[in-house]
Amino acid sequence: MTIMHQELVDRLDSDTFDPDVFRAAGVFVVRNAVSLEVMRAWQDEWAAFYASSLREGRDVNRANPVSLTESLPEKLAAMVHEPAFARILTQVFGPHVAVYNHRFVIKDQFSPGKVFLHQDSCYHLGNLNKCSIFTPLSVVDAANGAMSFHVGSHKLGVLGDAGEINPAAFDFSWPKITPELNPGDLVIMNSSLWHESGPNTSGVHRILADTIFQPADDPTGKELVCGEWQTDIFYSTQNHIRLFTNSRILKLIKYEKERAASDTKATS
Ligand SMILES: O=C(O)CCC(=O)C(=O)O
Ligand SMILES: [Fe+2]
Numbered sequence: 001m002t003i004m005h006q007e008l009v010d011r012l013d014s015d016t017f018d019p020d021v022f023r024a025a026g027v028f029v030v031r032n033a034v035s036l037e038v039m040r041a042w043q044d045e046w047a048a049f050y051a052s053s054l055r056e057g058r059d060v061n062r063a064n065p066v067s068l069t070e071s072l073p074e075k076l077a078a079m080v081h082e083p084a085f086a087r088i089l090t091q092v093f094g095p096h097v098a099v100y101n102h103r104f105v106i107k108d109q110f111s112p113g114k115v116f117l118h119q120d121s122c123y124h125l126g127n128l129n130k131c132s133i134f135t136p137l138s139v140v141d142a143a144n145g146a147m148s149f150h151v152g153s154h155k156l157g158v159l160g161d162a163g164e165i166n167p168a169a170f171d172f173s174w175p176k177i178t179p180e181l182n183p184g185d186l187v188i189m190n191s192s193l194w195h196e197s198g199p200n201t202s203g204v205h206r207i208l209a210d211t212i213f214q215p216a217d218d219p220t221g222k223e224l225v226c227g228e229w230q231t232d233i234f235y236s237t238q239n240h241i242r243l244f245t246n247s248r249i250l251k252l253i254k255y256e257k258e259r260a261a262s263d264t265k266a267t268s
Pocket of ligand 1: 120145
């Protein structure tokens with residue numbers, strides 16, 4: 001039996017993770033999942049890292065300003081091994097789980113803007129069976145740019161291009177939720193789910209870790225979280241353009257080069 005939309009919205013926010021609700025909703029808010037002691041250690045580490053390496057200015061990624069490019073200190077890189085994640089993930093993926101990517105997405109004075117409506121799967125390599133766990137190290141609310149999730153939208157799968165989704169192009173819509181989060185809460189999201197976020201207007205830093213997990217049989221896995229590796233082959237997702245002899249991106253680069261060359265000719 002399928003669970004109806006309003007019932008799903010009511011059931012996807014709880015102290016207890018429900019894998020059936022997650023499968024139907026594509027998103028689940030787990031309250032009080034990580035102990036405050038663990039959270040405090042991560043927050044202290046973040047505060048020290050921010051003060052020493054980020055506060056005076058940082059290398060903002062032009063394609064995705066909220067995505068932190070600076071490499072994380074060891075304690076924050078090791079967040080992926082928090083047992084609270086494995087307890088949730090084994091209910092989604094089974095006993096063998098690996099990390100696809102671990103990064104921070106932040107809204108401070110250098111990247112306060114909104115993030116357009118999109119899904120993540122179209123940016124991923126390997127198998128499509130992936131999900132993010134968002135871990136708030138700060139309070140997250142509409143005023144500092146909380147994320148919104150379109151409940152159930154993952155059911156459409158991958159939409160065939162990467163970029164801003166036009167919800168008006170569909171003759172149905174999804175309930176949109178914008179959960180307020182406190183440190184200790186987690187959001188788990190199917191990577192095909194549509195999501196977006198508003199600007200940070202309060203100035204209170206919005207700090208989220210975004211860790212993408214997947215079954216351990218995926219050859220793009222970076223680190224094992226629990227169980228055993230289920231693959232003998234691995235490849236790096238770094239600079240994936242190099243994996244093609246010809247592609248959409250390579251064509252765009254070629255056209256861009258040709259255009260720049262003809263612009264130079266025209267002005268000389
Ligand atoms: O930080 C946010 O609000 C969303 C970031 C995001 O969805 C992404 O980078 O894919
Ligand atoms: Fe995203």
